[in-house]
Amino acid sequence: MTNNILTIAKKTIDLESKAIAHLSKLIDSNFEKAVTCILNTKGRVIITGIGKSATIATKIVATLNSTGTPAIFMHAADAIHGDLGVIQKDDVVICISKSGNTPEIKVLIPFIKKNNNPIIAITGNIESFLGLQADYTLNTYVEKEACPNNLAPTTSTTAQLVMGDALSVTLLELKKFSNHDFAKYHPGGALGKRLYLRVSDLVEKNNAPKVYTNTNIKDTLLEISDKRLGATVVLDQKELVGFITDGDIRRMLNNSDDFLSLTAKDIMSTKPKVIQYDAMAIEALQIMEDHNISQLIAIDKKDSYKGIIHLHDLMKEGVF
Template identity: 55%
Template structure:
């Protein structure tokens, strides 16, 4: 077997080993998991997640997921906790302590202190006979048969199991809170999803570039307006109302059809009754209008008042697509 084949074989073995370990977690879900979810859901305090070593890294990811899905959480490093950071734990907080062995020296110091504080302690461990499991009010068993590491030492399957259990908690809590995509967007306003669910046309409309000409404007004036405002379109305005639009495509078609345009004006080549939207519309909804009509610009009107032009390129620059 050559080197390339060996690499792929080892990768497949690792992934298969971890997937099998994760599948077995289903058998370890019990009443303690249910009570843990209910406890966190009903808690008036925060959820504190702590751990040591690789488990501490997993704890940070679980905290990030919980915070972004509506469960106020914070990370507490187990080693730092016993050297001054325990002040982070307040009355009413629920504490999850993550440790594969459940017998780490830091855990043996920390767990009794948490209990003495009067906080509920939830242990996430692979060893239900461990010190942590015995000290905990509830135990989330993250047992794995073995690590996918060839030496059986480096945390691989075990940390994946911890991560999956944390995600399972987050998903259950989301469902109990009826946490919607709109709620998720509130915690991710800068991301693509947040923009898709929160950003409205008025939030990105450039009101300093509102191309417009009168119905009697010359074709030269129309071309200059389209070029100057750089949106590939201009609105045709009469009595403060939009009666049509002219796109750069309209200009090209006109030039193809005629040798001279000296006798033409804006109203002769405009498209009447153009597609339009309100500035209060979600940008994602505006994008649907553009795609469904196979166009790249939309007139923005509020109570028939011309507000500007929304261009597909502006939406693309926001990273919504």
């Protein structure tokens, strides 16, 4: 039973992966023209389909929107019952259909052509009604579905999805869509925070613990405890000269019997890791991971002390 389950799963994946590999051979000048058409349009991309193709259409719409190409989903059945008004004068329409001959698509296409909107077909049958009526046809032919009855849309919808990704990524690169642009469209969640959250956003919420080179151990401990960041910087007047962590305190207690006579200068590390106050928070995480530490000192461009960023800050914000 187990072997049979694994065999079916592997067979499905193998069949679909071969279909995707074959897809690259079907890319031709129509793809280039379709991309150019979308790049040059002053309107949006309207994507439509029926059945499982409609489900794929919604995902492609989401990908386009998140990568800088405005897109809207329009269900083919709803379009011919009142939603056709979604399509505006300068919009490009992408129709997705495996057969290219579904009744809804056959009714819909003439109305779109009447309004002179460019039509891009994503179909597994380039000789179909849709394939022949479209201005640009992207071939997503697959030999067979992963379904043993060759009925349930599986391999064909995977091919449609991959073709949509190929369009989205090509448009993204040609538009020089950067990670900063990406952040504008993804402000929420961990992904967005990795792209826009800065060290300053976190440091300004924290206390800024500090002691001086001649501060005694008791007051140093109180400062670390009071500011709740597990560390404090050591200043010589206004100059940053050292750093003391909980670990330094523990090592001091373990190695010295007369620790009450010590000062901050005696136990501080003199080469602490720092980061610019306006750096990205993800950069702070990278430094922490590289050096196996949990705190970083934030400084400005004049090397002035601004505060401490802690690993817990990054975890709380979902960056880590």
